[in-house]
Amino acid sequence: MIILAPGWEKLELTGAELWFCREWFQREEADAMQAVLRLAIPWETHRIRLFGREIDTPRRSCWIGDPRAVYTYSRMRFEPHPWPVALRDIRERLREGIGLDFNSVLANLYRNGRDKMGWHSDDEPELGPCPTIASLSLGATRRFIFKPRCEGGRGRLAVDLPHGSLLLMAGETQARYRHALPGTRAAVGERINLTFRQILHERKTCGFIDSNYLN
Template identity: 55%
Template structure:
């Protein structure tokens, strides 16, 4: 299949539910789950330090330092599998990527709260390629206050690719809510370009 547009105003979302074949997606999930140097960092909410409800890792070019939610990330060197995915995604999307944030959701209790990828180092209209491996989870988007539109939900199956670019981060927030359903692990890789890095 190919990347096809999704109908959201003030956004540019493109989606391919089967970017990777199932066998390749399964093999990548198994490989990266063990090869990646996972961390569970803590964030401060209402004055309390709490562990993030997922495991995370940051890989990229040496200059691709990134800060979000008060956490500073120094990139680990590219793993061969991540480098290969980077080249493949650049060829598919026409965008350039110098880093990837990996999130491992171990079961339905792991989640990601509402946010936009609008940190200054990503630039005003970042292209973010989100690749999903493992269990299908429901990805949600909601408009920011100035945009009168209903929230939007999208199932992200294993091997799917969602490309967010243009004004999306300015006008929409996204989240991966918890689910009470018994569900296996999901690995999400979001490739991005950190401004100011060499290249």
């Protein structure tokens, strides 16, 4: 994938494919979108299974998508919520702006610096072997970090994701790297993150091969 549109830059990380647009939404539009989505998304606390126990994830979340876009991660199965209008509009803009089609989105709400996401890859089989994931950030700037998996990644990367920015993860990024959104002691405000995804097929069995969990 090559994006030559103004405002886009390629982030260097060996074997990964990362494209970043710092201001995909301009300030006023990003403000409005954050306020609308805060109310329009039915936020939930997702529970995951970790070491045989069920625990609450440290953030609020919502899985949204077309009716057949069922997603299984961290050993839990998520039926999609229907698309709020504002999210449909963003999906359309991704299609028109950069030619990417998505049938689902994982929305996360980080209420403060204690809310976070642990190390994982978005490598569930229903996303296919080389998924393209579009990650839109609204609200407080938070740091997003990458580290190699054993399978061929090299180097680390930290990127601050500001209000209105769009990060594309493509190619072998998920196969070679894990990523995380660490907590911070700094006084940070709320942040919404939307990761648009394409579910290719529903998972057939509940046999879990994840070396992965999303805490």
